[in-house]
Amino acid sequence: MKKQIKRLRVRTVAAVCVLAFAANSWAVDPFTVRDIRVEGLQRVEPGTVFASLPFRVGDQYNDDKGSAAIRALFALGLFKDVRLEVQGDVLIVAVEERPTVADVDFVGTREFDKDTLKKALRDIGLTEGRPYDQALADRAEQELKRQYINRSLYGAEVVTTVTPIERNRVNLTFTVSEGEPTRIKDIRIIGAQAFPEKTLRDQMDLDTGGWLSWYTKSDRYSRTKLNADLEALRSYYLRRGFLEFRIDSTQVAISPDKQDISVTVNITEGERYVVSGVRLEGDYLGKGEEFKTLVKIKPGEPYNADQVTETTKAFTEYFGNFGYAFAQVEARPEIDRANNRVAFVLVADPSRRAYVRRINISGNNRTRDEVVRREFRQFESSWYDAEKIKLSRDRIDRLGFFKEVNVETSDVPGSPDQVDLNIVVAEKPTGSLQLGAGFSSAEKLALSFSVKQENAFGTGNYLGIEVNTSKFNRTIAFSSVNPYFTPNGISRAFDLYHRSSRPYNDQGGNYQLVTSGAGLRFGIPFSEVDTVFFGLGFERTQIKPGTNIPAVYLAYADRFGFTSSTVPVTVGWSRDDRDSALVPTTGRLMRVAGEAGVAGDARYLRTNLQYQQYFALSRLYTLAFNGELGWGKGFNDRPFPVFKNFYSGGLGSVRGFDQGTLGPKDVTGSSIGGAKKLTLNAEFIAPFPGTGNDRTLRWYAFADVGNVFGENDPFEVQELRASAGLGLSWLSPIGPLRIAIAQPVRKKPGDRIQRFQFQIGTSF
Known part of the structure; x- marks a missing residue:
């Protein structure tokens, strides 16, 4: 009897549905599967197919299982055609694989880097090596358009070209016509009465453009930016008494040509309310006066x-200091609309006291657990303490090893009085190999090389080698820091260095000061914010004669030799609570450093004090003050070593005067610095006009006062130099740039004036 072969072929999901309705005509009598063969595979492993089948050799086959097999194989997304063929008691699975994406390329993209676009497509599943799917390609087009819309390029068009190549592969090319950016033509705020519309628009980052919009892109619409601006607008009103302010729509x-956008914000200001009183209700643990x-x-x-938010947050954190991790504080307003007054009732529910059962750390794939854990001031099996947890989080963040540090609290099932703390970190590269170049009006071209690893082998230790060369200063140095030399947090630093320098205005002379040395320093944390440093070293300084060498150098060398050795002891203290090291707006920095030569040829004391204070006058404006005081004194009937002198003038001290030229001068006219230094700076910092709230480009007005004095010269007010001017600070793509245009307002004959000064550095 001739075997009958019945074939079942389904090309689409719709065909599977048709199969269900035509079951009688396509029906296969149930049978026991003796063998299963797979045909048509090129790259897919046979095991992938077998694992998806709902039956095995020896199982009973029927139409329902066949339909389920087809659905399962299509669901893999690897095949564009699937057939089941029955030959007696042998089942043949015939498949046709989807082509594989060999390459993804972009043509006509200027706004985005290609790697950025490839990452966006990778996130939706389209990348090299994945099966090609037309639906996925259509989705990729929409994703690319979305990326361009986020950059306000609403007219961008994307065309996809699919090019088949050998071995069942395809190349995908996305040709983009970006068009011109859609710009904000008009911003209207409807319903504003208490404040001028212009004042309200100033609170927003989005604007209608200015002469610097090419840099800030503030006239490009973004929904994310608009939402942030609406929150800024709401905050502006809520800070000024408008309790019932709302944004209606x-x-x-x-525009039809997709070139202009108009934004309209409809608001209802409501009435302005004055706070009539505040009272506390609820359980305050008998510490009501402390909470007040x-x-x-x-x-x-x-x-x-x-103020309301700060109060409830302070209450919650204070409850947390006593272990009440689940405390709830609600500020309930009691509104008197007749008199436009509001009273607040602060209702507190401390809930239950909690212990910290366990501290879990995740995300530190390279950094050792102990490096993170030793920064924690909250301990396991101790009362939950919100203040210690916040301090711990800040200490981990200040390590500089992580892009993000988050502390999450989770309940312990079955233990209502216990919580776990989950520390989630995202590591960032902490090693660098850099070649650098810098240019300044004082030092001209300077080259540098450095190898640094701030988290060597995940231990938290610092290792570094630095080489720097410039017209006036050259350095080669090796340094190593162990921040936890002892379990109590005492740090140890080791330095080995060789430096050569010469004064900034040597008038073409070729004499040099060459210093070689080594030092060992320790840092002792006396509190969470105060650290005291002390160290011991050995230093050897050589005066190399040359043309135009100042007479004071020769006089020192004639008396004590051209080579001096000393054993410097250093002591210092620092505190830094600024909100940013690059663009601070609040906080202060205090440093005190002392160095004493206690043995060797040079006996001296050299101290330096620095105080910086930043005040945020508003969201846009910052007032900054800086003061530095340096003082040096020679011991044992020896003068203060000339190679330890302070210098003043130029960027970093008194702008408007040539770099390092203030103070005592030699008979040759060369500046030799002095044993005493005073510098006072004040700056008013604001965003550059047309940049909105961009903190990377700012201008500042400044006033500087200062000078250096000889060891035996008194501080004389009439000898101080002063200047004032304007400057520009830009965190440019090629490095920080600082420009100052200064006018000396107090100068004397012989002073070297330099009204325009700048400095820029970069790594490449």
Whole structure:
């Protein structure tokens, strides 16, 4: 009897549905599967197919299992055609694989880097080596358009070209016509009465453009930016008493040619309310008076939402200091609309006290657990302490090893009085190999090379080699820092260096000061914010004669020799609570450093004090002050070593005067510095006009006062030099740039004036 072969072929999901309705005509009598063969595979492993089949050799086969097999194989996304063929009691699975994406390329992209676009497509599943799917390609087009819309390029068009190549592969090319950016033509705020519309628009980062919009892109619409601006607008009103302010709607209209956008914000200001009083209700653990000291809401003043938020946050954190991790504090307003007054009732529910059962650390794939754990001031099996947890989080962040540090609290199932702390970190590269170049009006071209590893082998230790060369200063140095030399947090630093330098205005002379030395320093944390440093070293300084060498150098060398050796002892203290090292707006920096030569040829004391203070006048403006005081004195009937002198003038001290030229001068006219230094600086810092709130480009107005004095010269006010001017600070793509245009307002004959000064550095 001739065997009958019945074939079942399904090309689409719709065909599977048709199969269900035509079951009678396509029906195969159930049978026991003796063998299963797979045909048509090129890159897919046979095991992938077998694992998806709902039956095995020896199982009973029927139509339902066949339909389930087809659905399962299509669901893999690897095949564009699947057939089941029955030959007696042998089942044949015939497949046709989808082509594989061999390459993804972009043509016509200027706004984005190709790697950025490839990452966006990778996130939706389209990348080299993955099966090609037309639906996925269509989705990729939409994703690319979305990326361009986020950059306000609403007219961007994307065309996909699929090119088949050998071995069942395809190349995908996305040809992009970006067009011109859609720019904001108009921003309207409807319903504003208490404040001028221009004042309200100034609170927003989005604007209608200015002469620097090519840099800031503030006239390019973005929904994310608009949402942030709406929050800024709401915050502006809520800080000024408008308790019931609301944003009713926003309309964004785009012109037919997709070149202009109009933004309309409809608001209802409501009435302005004054705080009439604040009272506490609930359980305050018998510490009501202590909580009252934390209240930031001020009766008699206009309602301020920031004060309410600060108060509830301070209350919650203070509860946390006593172990109440689940405390709830609600600020309930009691509104008197007849008199436009509002009273606040602060209702507290401390809930239950909690212990920290376990501290879990994740995300530190390279950094050792102990490096993170030793920064923690909250311990396991101790009361939950919010203040210690915040301090711990800040200490981990200040390590500089992580892009993100998050502390999450999770309940312990079955233990209502216990919590776990989950520390989630995202590591960042901490090693660098750099070649650098810098240019300044004082030092001209300077080259540098450095190899640094701030987290060597995940131990938290620092290792570094630095080489620097310039017209006036050259350095080669090796340094190593172990921040936890002892379990108590005492740090140890070792330095080995060789430096050669000469004064900034040597008038073409070729004499040099060459210093070689080594030092060992320790840092002892006396509190969470105060660290005291002390160290011991050995230093050898050589005066190399040359043309135009100042007479004071020769006089020192004639008396004590051209080579001096000393054993310097260093002691210092620092505290830094600025909000940023690059663009600070609040906080202060204090440093005190002392160095004493206690043995060897040079006996001296050299001290330096620095104090910086930043005040945030508003969201846009910052006032900054800096003061430095240096003082040196020779011991044992020896003068203060000339090679330890302070210098003043130029960027970093008194702008408007040539770099390092203030103070005592030799008979040759060369500046030789002095044993005493005083510098005072004040700056008013603001965003550059047309840049909105961009903190990377700022201008500043400044006033400087200062000078250096000889060891035996008194500080004389009439000898101080002063200048004032304007400057520009830009965190440019090629490095920090600082420009100053200064006018000396107090100078004397013989001073070397340099009104324009700049400095820029880069790594490449």
